[in-house]
Amino acid sequence: MPKTDTILSTKSLHYFLQLIDTMNYTQAAQILGITQPALTQQIKKIEHAIGTPLFGQMGKKLYLTEAGKQLQTGAIQLLGTINSVVSDIQEFTQADKGNIAIGVLESVDSDLLRRFLIEFNQKFPNITISVSYFNRKDLWYNLDNNLIDLGLLYVPETAKKSQSNIQNQYEQMKVTQERLTILTHNSNFKPKKSYPVSKFLGKNWVLYPDSFYLTQLLKDKLGSKLNAKNGLNVPLTFTSTKQMVDTAQETNYETVVGESYYQLHQDEIDLTPVFLKGVPKFTTSIIYRKGKKEVPRIENFLAEFKKFLQA
Structure with a gap:
């Protein structure tokens, strides 16, 4: 048989x-x-x-x-x-086919990424891309377990992981350099100048939730100066940057964003952008597990994104 x-x-x-x-x-x-x-x-x-x-x-x-x-x-x-x-x-x-899953930290402005994805999709229509938004803990969980290919997040967030873990398991590509940018109603402030903490005490704020990195930066800097009299009053919080900024413009509240968000949307914002003295710059980066660049479509994506950023 x-x-x-x-x-x-x-x-x-x-x-x-x-x-x-x-x-x-x-x-x-x-x-x-x-x-x-x-x-x-x-x-x-x-x-x-x-x-x-x-x-x-x-x-x-x-x-x-x-x-x-x-x-x-x-x-x-x-x-x-x-x-x-x-x-x-x-x-x-293959470099021009397949799927790419991207995770974005909730407080990171992803409009630059969105604009790139439109251009990338036109050039590589057979690559499908999914973008999901996570808090810091869930984003790292998805990266660690290979549930997403790339993560877009603030580099200081990686400091929560051990540096040896980052160096041994992950690589990163810088996207933008950021500064904590306060959007204020105070017209006496000069745009894009730095001011001391004392200028912002006793203000009302609309912010991201406490778990978000930019809120943590602000509270860490103001923390030593706060007391019962001039505490940080935050009557409203939003996870959406646009809703947060729109609310600040429609009230007398101050708010904070990343510098790149302001640069992309400055024509829509009437508030004055200023910086807080003593807050270090930080970067938004693409983070990915070592070995991911061996996948041709991932290598291709990163190379095209780099070209887009340099244009």
Whole structure:
């Protein structure tokens, strides 16, 4: 008896499924681009290999036997698995196909990334990209467990992880250099100048939630100067930067954003941008596990993003 592993090839199973689609040897052979005798021979070889007929005939009409129905189910599953594996391999080895998952820290302004993705999609339409927003803990969880390919976050956030862990497991690509930017209603302040903490005590604020990095920066700097009289009053918080800024403009509240957000949206903002003395600059970076750049589509994405940033 012939060996089933040589008879039940992907080609023979494809022939078998095509015959099921048409239930006509002549039509199936024409679609497959082979002769009818060649198709008949392939089906007979399969039947001989498994030891039972796959098709029966009533008059001139073919029908599937019970054995044929079982093989049909198995053939669909087997070929589906093979095609999926081949597709995954092709996606891994090709620079212009596949999927890329990106995680963005909630407080990071991603408008620059969004603009790049539009341009990238036009150039590489067969690469699909999904962007999700996370808090710091969930973003690192997804990076650590390879659930996302790339993370966009503030570099100081990585300080929460050990530096050895960053150096041994991750690489980063700088996107923008940032400064904590206060948007104030005080028209006496000169735009983009630095002012001491004392100038901002006793103000009302609309901010990100406490867990967000920019709020932490502000509170850390103001913390030593705050007391019961001039505490940091935050009646409203938003996770959306736009909602936060719009609210600040419609009230007498101050707010904070990253410098890149202000630069991208300054035409829409009437408040005065100033800096807080003593707050160090920080960077927004793309973080990814070491080895990710070996995937051609990831390497291609990072190279195109770098070109976009330099343009």
